[in-house]
Amino acid sequence: MDFSSKLLENAVYEVSQLPGIGKRTALRLVLHLLRQPQEQTQRLSFALQEMRDQIKHCKNCHNISDVDICDICNNPSRDRSIICVVEDIRDVMAIENTSQYRGLYHVLGGKISPMEGVGPHDLTINSLVEKVKGGQVAELIFALSSTMEGDTTNFYIYKQIEAFDVKTSTIARGIAVGDELEYADEVTLGRSILNRVPFENSLKSS
Amino acid sequence: MDFSSKLLENAVYEVSQLPGIGKRTALRLVLHLLRQPQEQTQRLSFALQEMRDQIKHCKNCHNISDVDICDICNNPSRDRSIICVVEDIRDVMAIENTSQYRGLYHVLGGKISPMEGVGPHDLTINSLVEKVKGGQVAELIFALSSTMEGDTTNFYIYKQIEAFDVKTSTIARGIAVGDELEYADEVTLGRSILNRVPFENSLKSS
Structure with missing residues (x-):
């Protein structure tokens, strides 16, 4: 793609580094930002940077967190x-x-x-x-x-x-609630028979 | 969605403001940034902000440009x-x-x-x-x-x-190159017959 602006090209390039976003989608997103108030881009850009710089992981469970635990x-x-x-x-x-x-x-x-x-x-x-x-x-x-x-x-x-x-x-691996048996793969169906549960249990959890 | 971190929630919210990006996709993109080096987020965030703040429109044709013309x-x-x-x-x-x-x-x-x-x-x-x-x-x-x-x-x-x-x-409106007639809509096909071009022209442009 041949851009008329280096600033635009650079922004499109950086956005297209995200997974599942190609150059065309990146251009669409960037042009959208250009049509919106300047503050929206500022907020987006600030939120990303603040998150990346300040986010912590819980010292106990390693989940993402704002605090130590x-x-x-x-x-x-x-x-x-x-x-x-x-x-x-x-x-x-x-x-x-x-x-x-x-x-x-x-x-x-x-x-x-x-x-x-x-x-x-x-x-x-x-x-x-x-x-x-x-x-x-x-x-x-x-x-x-x-x-x-x-x-x-x-x-x-x-x-x-x-x-x-x-x-x-x-x-438990098994047939998802709402799924029809005929469409289930044989491994899942096989496991769901081997690991069958007492019928009373299924009454409780619903 | 219930986030364990305000910083994460805020970043996901701002990304999900982009067209065609829902909360789930936004979360996937933001988590991707967290796994990448800090510099990538910095570059992305800077590129967006710089573009939004400094981009110009050509004074003659109104196209996006880095300079006045x-x-x-x-x-x-x-x-x-x-x-x-x-x-x-x-x-x-x-x-x-x-x-x-x-x-x-x-x-x-x-x-x-x-x-x-x-x-x-x-x-x-x-x-x-x-x-x-x-x-x-x-x-x-x-x-x-x-x-x-x-x-x-x-x-x-x-x-x-x-x-x-x-x-x-x-x-010109007409049948796209490579398209089959039977799949063309009737308005397009009709216009392409009304606005037919001399056969010699089609030889030149290929």
Whole structure:
């Protein structure tokens, strides 16, 4: 693309560095900002910079937070003996939205993925193992994506804490509520039969 | 969405103000920035602000430019007697990409659209009429989108300059190169038959 302005070209280039945004979309977004009051661009630009410079991670669960210990870890009504292991803040938000979980979290910051050069030491696995060693944890719930990388990460952590007295579980894999059986893949359907639950349980959770 | 951090929430909010970007996409983009080096966010934020604060519009054609008179208007090899009337900079870029046009442009900054509250005086129509009044313009090419708003804008400008000695034309509407006839809508196909061109012309342009 041939721009009539270096300033515009530079802005489009930087916006197009974001994932899933190509040059054309970037140009559309930048032209939109040009049509809006100057303050909108100022606010956007300030909000991004302030966030990047000042954001913290909770020292306990590694979730994104404005303070050293996040609201969830600080909440006295939370059950400190259960830890749900998740990949990032989006998973925390998704689980919090269900209102079904009252324990704490541990945010790994990713999954073990040799393809993307992410090893165990790039994640917060050590700090999780230390927590388990401390003996205060009764159960770890693995809530990672059901992918090769997720399974590898689960297994790696499991091997590290095997020796300690801690229960481990994974979230149930099965047919999503509202889905039709005929469209489910066979692995999911197979697992959902193997891990069937007493009918009374399904009455309770609805 | 319930955020664990005000800084994050604010950044997501500002990003989600951009057109076509919802809260979920905004969160994905912001989390991406958090995983990248701090400099990337700085560069993005600076590029946006610098562009918004310093960008100019060419005093002649109203295209986006870093200087008072843009490169196209300043180019002595351009034919100053032909003006192509377009909506915004993207159309200028699209036409420039064809390398088929050697005249100047006039960027309106939008189309007349009562539905969106855009009247003739929100566009640069007056300055275009002044140029035509100056008597230096031999031909105006209307290259607006083929929509109700585009047609209205064309007609409005046409009425303003009717009295002056200037040729007006619109870009040809017809079947796109590579398209199959059976999928073309009847209006386009009808116009392409009415405005058929000598076969020799189609040999030249390919």
